[in-house]
Amino acid sequence: MTSLRIALVVQGRFHAFDLARELSRRGHDVTIFTNYPAWAVRRFDVGCSRVRSCWAHGAAVRGLDRLPRALKPHDAGPWVHRTFGRWAARALQGTSWDVVHCWSGVSEELLTSPATRAGCTLLMRGSAHIAVQDAILQAEETRAGCPLERPSPWMISRERREYELADRVVVPSSFARDTFAQSGVAPARVVCLPLGVDVRAFQPMAADVAARAARIRGGDRLRVLYVGALSMRKGLLDLEAALARVVDVPLDVRLVGTLTPEAAGALGRMDGRVAHRDAIAQRALPAEYRAADVFVFPTLEDGFGLVLTQAKAAGLPVLCTTNCAGADLIREGEDGWIVPVRSADAIADRLRWCHAERDALATITERAAGEFRPRDWSTVAGEFEVITRECLATPARRAFSA
Numbered sequence: 001m002t003s004l005r006i007a008l009v010v011q012g013r014f015h016a017f018d019l020a021r022e023l024s025r026r027g028h029d030v031t032i033f034t035n036y037p038a039w040a041v042r043r044f045d046v047g048c049s050r051v052r053s054c055w056a057h058g059a060a061v062r063g064l065d066r067l068p069r070a071l072k073p074h075d076a077g078p079w080v081h082r083t084f085g086r087w088a089a090r091a092l093q094g095t096s097w098d099v100v101h102c103w104s105g106v107s108e109e110l111l112t113s114p115a116t117r118a119g120c121t122l123l124m125r126g127s128a129h130i131a132v133q134d135a136i137l138q139a140e141e142t143r144a145g146c147p148l149e150r151p152s153p154w155m156i157s158r159e160r161r162e163y164e165l166a167d168r169v170v171v172p173s174s175f176a177r178d179t180f181a182q183s184g185v186a187p188a189r190v191v192c193l194p195l196g197v198d199v200r201a202f203q204p205m206a207a208d209v210a211a212r213a214a215r216i217r218g219g220d221r222l223r224v225l226y227v228g229a230l231s232m233r234k235g236l237l238d239l240e241a242a243l244a245r246v247v248d249v250p251l252d253v254r255l256v257g258t259l260t261p262e263a264a265g266a267l268g269r270m271d272g273r274v275a276h277r278d279a280i281a282q283r284a285l286p287a288e289y290r291a292a293d294v295f296v297f298p299t300l301e302d303g304f305g306l307v308l309t310q311a312k313a314a315g316l317p318v319l320c321t322t323n324c325a326g327a328d329l330i331r332e333g334e335d336g337w338i339v340p341v342r343s344a345d346a347i348a349d350r351l352r353w354c355h356a357e358r359d360a361l362a363t364i365t366e367r368a369a370g371e372f373r374p375r376d377w378s379t380v381a382g383e384f385e386v387i388t389r390e391c392l393a394t395p396a397r398r399a400f401s402a
Contacts, residue, residue, distance in 0.1 A: 315369025
């Protein structure tokens with residue numbers, strides 16, 4: 001097949017650099033437009049991809065991020081997104097692209113610019129439809145009784161316009177795709193492209209699996225692990241409530257991740273029942289997974305959830321909610337379980353089952369460790385190519401409500 005001229009437009013990195021590397025290896029002409037310095041992009045191995053950098057914008061964003069929340073300008077968000085969007089629109093001029101793959105929040109300017117010449121535009125949205133995401137977080141604010149970080153009305157309106165302007169919206173999970181249908185977006189306009197992961201470091205040795213199975217069958221206290229930000233969005237209230245329902249079950253619960261201010265109270269109420277370790281370097285994470293027996297992820301909203309793939313690669317049974325990539329990764333009852341969001345009872349019941357059914361749990365861990373086959377980025381690049389060629393052949397443009 002003929003090669004494609006591809007522009008990847010991303011504020012930051014996300015998975016754009018991995019995708020660029022594999023697309024270039026497939027023979028495509030790839031240019032990355034980012035606010036990372038070009039020298040920093042090269043450190044991530046982007047193959048033969050070219051790099052266009054708005055490094056001054058990246059430096060300004062990093063400076064804003066270091067400011068305490070109370071000192072940040074109230075209009076920083078619009079400035080950050082508009083400035084990068086305007087730069088990207090200018091930088092894309094003068095070249096014809098087969099596809100412009102751009103990230104939501106920073107793409108309105110290039111999508112509306114008459115100077116952007118693209119056969120098709122694919123908008124990457126890494127989470128649920130922004131209106132659904134906001135509704136979930138708003139409900140959690142009410143339940144938690146404290147303000148949470150939510151998308152602003154300005155950002156919600158902006159992203160909705162981007163959804164309308166792009167030829168396709170690309171999301172990383174069936175959960176995220178379904179939220180667009182709930183919001184009135186025609187299903188044909190939303191494409192699911194699950195992420196790839198390099199999880200070789202998380203795959204256990206045979207001795208690790210045997211030790212875990214022996215520990216479980218031997219009746220030791222079950223080791224339950226959570227990895228990720230400790231926040232209300234990640235379902236910390238439900239984990240707290242679930243653990244309160246199983247105080248009679250011998251569990252060692254370990255939470256690894258940065259504690260957000262709104263979750264400090266919930267963590268304090270779990271004092272004595274959980275151990276907390278702050279966010280750690282990626283290279284230290286495999287040891288945390290190897291030491292665990294069950295992985296729990298009670299998130300209220302995650303577009304994907306890379307920690308799910310890490311846990312699966314480590315051979316851990318995964319207990320997660322519907323609102324992430326669990327439905328795309330987990331075989332119910334075979335290597336994990338999926339429960340509704342805000343269902344502390346369901347989480348507690350499953351933890352109680354894990355304690356009571358030791359032999360069945362050990363068998364699951366033995367099977368899970370040997371069967372998980374993660375998607376690599378070359379597979380993702382191949383699927384992206386198929387999506388692009390289908391869009392170029394049958395573009396359905398800008399005709400739906402978001």
